[in-house]
Each structure stands twice: as C-alpha cells, then as structure tokens.
Amino acid sequence: METKILALPRFPFFSYEEIAPWLTEALNPQQVEDFLGYLGLYPQTLPTQSWQLVLIQAALKVKIRKEKKTEQNNDKFFIPNEILPVSRSLAEAVSIFLDGQEPAGISEIYLKKDNQNVLLATSVAFEGKIDFLKKEKIGEIELDFGLKERQKIDVLPDEVVFVPQAGTDKVRLKIKTFGKVRIAGKRKISHEAQSGKVGIVIDGRGRPLVPPTPDEEGRKRLLLWQEVFLREF
Amino acid sequence: MKLLAKVRKRVDEGRRQLVKRSLEAPGKIMVKRGEKVEASDVIAEGALTSGFRSLPLAEILGVKAKDGIRFLLKKEGERVYPGEIIAKRQRLFGLSKRTVTSPIEGTFQGYDSESGILRLEFLPQVQRLVAACEGEVEDVPDRKTVVLSCFVSEIYGISGSGRTREGVLKVLAQKDDFLLPSVIDETCSGAIIVGGALVSRAALSKAMAVGVLGIVAGGIHARDFFEIGGASISPFWTSSDIGLTLVLTEGFGRQAMSDEIFSHLAENNDKFVLIDGDKAVLTIPQASIPKKIPLEKKNERVTGLAEREIGIGDRVRIIDYDYLGLEGTIKNIGQEAKTILGGLGTYMVEIETKKGKIVVPYQNIEIIV
Numbered sequence: 001m002e003t004k005i006l007a008l009p010r011f012p013f014f015s016y017e018e019i020a021p022w023l024t025e026a027l028n029p030q031q032v033e034d035f036l037g038y039l040g041l042y043p044q045t046l047p048t049q050s051w052q053l054v055l056i057q058a059a060l061k062v063k064i065r066k067e068k069k070t071e072q073n074n075d076k077f078f079i080p081n082e083i084l085p086v087s088r089s090l091a092e093a094v095s096i097f098l099d100g101q102e103p104a105g106i107s108e109i110y111l112k113k114d115n116q117n118v119l120l121a122t123s124v125a126f127e128g129k130i131d132f133l134k135k136e137k138i139g140e141i142e143l144d145f146g147l148k149e150r151q152k153i154d155v156l157p158d159e160v161v162f163v164p165q166a167g168t169d170k171v172r173l174k175i176k177t178f179g180k181v182r183i184a185g186k187r188k189i190s191h192e193a194q195s196g197k198v199g200i201v202i203d204g205r206g207r208p209l210v211p212p213t214p215d216e217e218g219r220k221r222l223l224l225w226q227e228v229f230l231r232e233f
Numbered sequence: 234m235k236l237l238a239k240v241r242k243r244v245d246e247g248r249r250q251l252v253k254r255s256l257e258a259p260g261k262i263m264v265k266r267g268e269k270v271e272a273s274d275v276i277a278e279g280a281l282t283s284g285f286r287s288l289p290l291a292e293i294l295g296v297k298a299k300d301g302i303r304f305l306l307k308k309e310g311e312r313v314y315p316g317e318i319i320a321k322r323q324r325l326f327g328l329s330k331r332t333v334t335s336p337i338e339g340t341f342q343g344y345d346s347e348s349g350i351l352r353l354e355f356l357p358q359v360q361r362l363v364a365a366c367e368g369e370v371e372d373v374p375d376r377k378t379v380v381l382s383c384f385v386s387e388i389y390g391i392s393g394s395g396r397t398r399e400g401v402l403k404v405l406a407q408k409d410d411f412l413l414p415s416v417i418d419e420t421c422s423g424a425i426i427v428g429g430a431l432v433s434r435a436a437l438s439k440a441m442a443v444g445v446l447g448i449v450a451g452g453i454h455a456r457d458f459f460e461i462g463g464a465s466i467s468p469f470w471t472s473s474d475i476g477l478t479l480v481l482t483e484g485f486g487r488q489a490m491s492d493e494i495f496s497h498l499a500e501n502n503d504k505f506v507l508i509d510g511d512k513a514v515l516t517i518p519q520a521s522i523p524k525k526i527p528l529e530k531k532n533e534r535v536t537g538l539a540e541r542e543i544g545i546g547d548r549v550r551i552i553d554y555d556y557l558g559l560e561g562t563i564k565n566i567g568q569e570a571k572t573i574l575g576g577l578g579t580y581m582v583e584i585e586t587k588k589g590k591i592v593v594p595y596q597n598i599e600i601i602v
Contacts, residue, residue: 013459037455037485041391042552046579046594053574088576
C-alpha cells in the first residue's frame with residue numbers, strides 16, 4: 001500500500017483579526033499569523049497540537065466564507081475535499097462547512113468520493129436575524145422516521161441541533177417558525193429529507209450567520225455549536 | 234506500506250551552471266562567445282537611467298500652461314545643475330520676479346504646453362557589469378545580456394520575496410540570533426546581509442534605509458513578510474518587489490537557520506552573491522570546482538520538491554511546527570496507523586536528533602539530500 005501525501009488546505013494570508021471570531025481558544029495573534037504562514041510553506045504537515053487544529057479549522061471557515069464558490073447545484077452543496085484531512089469525523093467536516101458556507105433554508109450536503117456523490121447531511125437553517133440572548137423558541141420541527149413515535153424538537157435562538165441517522169433513510173420534516181424567522185421564506189413547511197451518513201442539522205443561528213465576537217463569550221458560543229457534532233452517539 | 238515524504242536539498246556545494254548577467258538597459262557587450270573570463274572582468278558597460286523629475290512650471294510661475302514655454306531659459310537636451318535657474322518670469326518692469334530652479338543634476342527633457350509640466354531627467358550613470366565568476370561566455374543573446382557558464386554553489390531557501398539582486402555577502406548575526414537594527418549600518422549599503430533566526434520589522438526598515446539589497450534569514454513574522462510584498466512560493470500568495478530581496482531559510486516566526494546553510498554562508502562571507510527571492514535561492518559563484526565535492530554529486534540536483542519513500546537511516550528535517558528545522562535520522566517507522574488529536578489518522582516516525590528522540594507524523598518530515 002502506498003500512502004499519499006495529503007495536502008492540507010492552502011490559504012491566502014489571513015490576518016489574526018479575520019480568524020479570531022472563529023477561534024475556540026484564545027491564541028497569541030503573532031502565533032496565529034506565523035502558523036498560517038507556516039501552513040502555506042508546508043501544506044503537507046499534520047497538526048500535532050489541539051490549538052493548531054483549532055486554527056486550521058477556523059481558517060478553513062474564513063476561506064469558505066470569503067470564497068463562497070463551493071460547487072453548488074440548487075440546494076445541493078459539495079464539501080471541499082480539503083476539509084477532510086483536518087476533520088476528526090464526517091460530522092465535524094459538516095460543521096466546518098456549515099459555518100463557512102452558511103446555506104439558508106433546507107440544503108443537502110454531499111461529498112464527492114470516487115466519482116460518486118455521497119450524501120452526508122441535510123441542513124435546515126432558519127433565515128433571518130436572531131437575537132441569541134433571547135430564550136423564546138424560534139421554531140418547532142417534527143421528524144417522522146416512519147416509526148410509531150415522532151420526534152419533536154423545539155429550536156431555541158442560536159442553537160444547533162444534530163440528529164444523527166446512519167444510512168439514507170427518508171425523514172418527513174414538518175417545520176413551523178415563530179417570530180420573524182422563516183424557512184425557505186415560509187412560516188410552515190413540510191419536506192421529505194434524507195439524513196445521509198451524518199444526519200440532520202437544525203441550525204437556529206439565523207441567516208446571514210453572524211460570526212461570534214472574538215472574546216470569552218464568543219468562544220463559549222462557538223464551543224456550544226461545535227460540541228453537538230463531536231458527541232458520540 | 235510505502236510512506237512518502239518530500240525531498241529537499243538545502244545546499245548545493247558546487248556545480249556548473251549558466252549564470253545570466255544583465256545590464257539594466259542595452260549597452261556595449263565587451264566579451265565574445267567562448268571567451269574565458271575572471272570574476273573581476275568587466276563584461277558589459279551601459280548607461281543606467283536614474284529616472285525623471287517633473288515640475289509644475291506653469292503653476293509655479295502663475296501662468297497658463299500654454300504660456301509657460303515663453304519663460305524657459307533652457308532648451309531640450311541641455312544640461313541642468315542643482316539650483317540653476319531654468320525658467321524666469323518678471324512682472325511690473327522687473328519689480329516682481331518668479332524663478333524656477335533645477336532640483337537635480339541632469340538634462341532638460343521638455344515642457345508640455347497642455348499640462349504645464351516640465352520634465353528633467355537625472356544624469357545617466359555608467360553601469361559596469363563584472364563577470365562575478367570565473368568561467369566561459371556561453372552566449373550573448375542581446376545587447377544587455379551575457380550568459381556565463383561557471384561553477385556556483387546554491388542555497389535553497391523555503392520562501393522569499395523580490396527580484397534577483399547581487400552584492401557582497403555579509404554575515405551579521407549567528408544562526409539562532411535576532412538580526413538587530415543596530416548592526417545594520419552604512420557599510421551594508423549594496424550588500425546581501427545574513428541575519429540569524431529572525432529579521433524584525435525594525436531591522437527590515439533599517440536595512441531599506443541604508444540601502445541593503447538583500448537579506449537571508451531563518452524566519453520573519455508572517456505579517457511583516459506579507460506587508461513587504463509576500464512571495465510567489467504559494468499559489469495563494471502574491472509577490473511584489475519593494476527594492477529589497479528576502480530569502481527565508483526556515484519559515485515564519487523565530488527560526489534558527491540550519492547548521493548546513495549557516496556554515497556555508499559563513500564560509501562565503503564577503504563573497505559576491507546573487508539572491509533571488511521569488512525562487513528563494515542564493516547563488517554563490519565559485520572560483521573553481523570545489524575539491525571536496527565527489528564527482529558524482531557535482532551534477533546532482535533536486536528540482537522542485539520530489540517525493541520518495543522514507544526509510545530507516547534517512548537524514549531528515551522535521552517540519553512539525555514545534556520542532557521546525559530540527560534535523561536528525563529516522564530510527565523507527567510505525568507499522569500501524571495511530572490516531573492523533575482525537576481523530577486524525579497517521580503513521581508516526583521516530584527521529585534521533587541532537588535534542589533527543591522525537592516522534593512526529595510521517596507527513597511532518599522532509600528527506601534531506
């Protein structure tokens with residue numbers, strides 16, 4: 001077996017100020033910029049410290065947000081392959097992609113593998129401005145997997161809910177929104193979704209997705225968003 | 234299982250190479266194809282135009298642009314000297330007078346009656362191009378270029394910025410020291426200086442102020458690097474020239490220069506060198522074939538970054554961020570994949586270094602040849 005040298009993502013030079021809102025750890029600005037420069041010179045290297053992984057993932061989000069050129073076909077998105085070498089799971093790859101691409105409404109997230117399109121997840125993102133300090137629910141989602149009982153989820157502002165589901169089983173979604181938020185421009189919607197290899201992501205952070213502030217509070221919010229994808233089910 | 238790593242050559246101690254020597258503008262070529270040259274031989278001579286200076290003549294004299302020409306005291310092509318009056322306007326029977334003096338030594342190039350701008354050209358300077366290396370003239374393709382075949386040694390950096398420049402090499406700091414602005418003085422004007430582990434923003438500014446043409450350093454902070462023009466090494470980076478060429482031998486941040494590179498630089502202190510920031514290469518013309526290089530190695534060259542399978546005993550350079558630049562020998566290669574940082578799979582290699590045994594992912598090493 002021959003191993004290939006996987007190229008990690010390559011970035012233009014991002015300043016600390018651009019990256020900081022997406023960092024889950026407080027890092028020295030000079031260290032951030034020098035490390036990003038280092039990645040440009042040695043793109044084949046693997047991060048060996050957690051802060052390096054945090055930084056690479058943050059830079060990827062910024063890169064995707066800046067480019068917004070990800071291959072797209074209506075509501076289908078294809079994850080850039082460069083996300084995979086620095087993701088510890090497919091779920092984490094999906095979370096990085098969602099933060100960068102911030103698709104609105106209902107979208108399917110795919111991975112291109114061996115010339116096949118593999119469905120990873122369906123994203124349901126609430127559109128509109130969200131006040132993350134409020135605690136009133138912004139929506140309700142009923143998930144019907146064809147079982148006796150249906151799963152009902154109340155969506156709170158700024159909350160990301162991850163419903164893991166292996167395979168490509170179809171799920172009937174009934175969505176209701178409250179306040180000024182919408183899904184695909186509507187207050188009520190019924191949609192047959194496929195959960196894919198990762199699952200269904202219900203994104204209550206609003207669109208456009210406003211990056212957290214680069215401070216302790218912002219980092220706490222980021223960690224909350226991320227940890228749902230890192231849980232073991 | 235075949236684990237691949239990039240192959241990097243740091244120093245090429247001597248091989249025959251074509252070195253292109255060029256005048257800034259077409260001039261007189263003083264050598265012929267096949268002719269033998271010494272390093273100090275002048276091989277071409279030309280005039281170096283130093284630029285122009287424009288003056289808003291009509292505005293200074295307080296006249297319309299089309300009338301400015303009436304007050305000129307110089308004709309096109311005439312020589313001018315600093316402080317010399319080149320235009321004069323008298324009013325009220327000579328009681329009120331406005332004059333324009335030349336700020337430079339040069340020639341009067343002309344006056345534009347539409348814009349009211351006067352143009353002066355700095356005096357051209359004679360450029361004498363020396364061979365810089367002992368060798369043979371391979372080609373004279375045009376009136377400004379001579380291609381010489383000579384022996385050179387080369388140092389390959391990791392990144393750089395700026396066009397090719399030439400000058401005398403001056404080692405100013407040790408391989409793991411900061412390049413301090415205080416050691417950069419007027420004697421460094423026109424030189425290529427070697428500056429240890431970190432070239433700071435202050436050192437860069439001082440170098441530019443005294444007219445340093447190039448810097449070789451282990452590292453620089455990324456922000457400073459991109460502010461001075463960036464590099465063309467990465468397809469995502471852009472490069473521009475700020476009048477000073479930089480070659481980084483290790484990377485970003487404070488990075489001690491490799492022993493091999495630093496000792497070669499120190500051996501060649503005070504020699505004439507060519508520095509190319511865009512290719513990150515320092516070329517040192519050599520007087521003759523270095524005796525210590527075995528014949529079979531004289532023409533060996535690693536172009537780009539080739540890859541090959543790693544093996545126990547390989548001499549490697551660690552490129553893991555925490556040990557960047559540390560060199561050693563592979564002692565062991567893991568046979569089973571390991572998971573690091575809770576989910577990234579890789580094979581680990583054990584490297585014996587002067588700092589002890591270090592274990593890193595196989596992706597985080599380069600084979601040195």
